[in-house]
Amino acid sequence: MTDAVCxxxxxxxxxxxxxxxxxxxxTYSHGLEQVIDEGGVACAADLSAWLEDILRFGAGRGDAILLKETWRAALAGSRxxxxxxxxxxxxxxxxxERHLESSAQGTAFFNAVAKSWTPPGETAAGALFRSFAEGDREPWPYPVALGLVAAAHAIPEKAAVTAFLHAFTANIxxxxxRAVPLGQSDGQGVLAGLEPVVFDVADEAVAxxxxxxxxxxxxxxxASMAHETQYSRLFRS
Incomplete structure (x- = not known):
């Protein structure tokens, strides 16, 4: 199994x-808007610590494992x-709200790919994706949808997991x-500082x-539960 990406x-x-x-x-903050409102994240250092915990011990790691497991199941053609x-x-x-965050994004992602990005070639994963696209209308959690699509499009497992974690981190x-607010330079500094964390979590998820x-x-x-009743909100979660 190679990590190289054509x-x-x-x-x-x-x-x-x-x-x-x-x-x-x-439109989703993963509960962070509530944390910011309560003063739990007020600077770049706070954000970095909060995100590292989410990546290592929360949805970052869990969703990466789900993505990887889906990728392997799709590669084997196991519907x-x-x-x-x-x-x-x-x-x-x-x-x-976290259910909405994952299912709304995952279902939108699956539908967008189904309409615009036909999997190349005749592979078990591509055939499986097409079978879901032709008649299945169930909601998709985002990492599972991405794992299926990555396998169908011959995107290597490790690359897909790492890109998913990077995108999740960058979005938060x-x-x-926007909400603290932090400067763009501070935001990029946090993203750069979390690079080794993303790599560590990707390695752990694959294993x-x-x-x-x-x-x-x-x-x-x-925080995600409390956000449901927050008086003023910019985000859906």
């Missing part, structure tokens, strides 16, 4: 995780396993840039299995 696969990966891809990622991972990805969400940083799923970011989960 140019067509790289082109598709850059497209799929781009902030311009039409899934509405910019049943992908369906089980889809259900699991939705069931693991700790709050109503953009929330803080982990479903038995390793689990989170311990209780404050972030509680």
């Amino acid at each position: 140019l067509p696969a790289l082109y598709r990966l850059l497209t799929f995780v781009s902030p311009a891809f039409p899934i509405g990622a910019f 049943e396993t992908v369906e089980e991972l889809r259900d699991l990805g939705l069931a693991l969400q700790p709050s109503k 940083i953009s929330v803080a840039v 982990s299995g479903l038995d390793d799923l689990g989170t311990s970011t209780f404050l972030a989960d509680i």
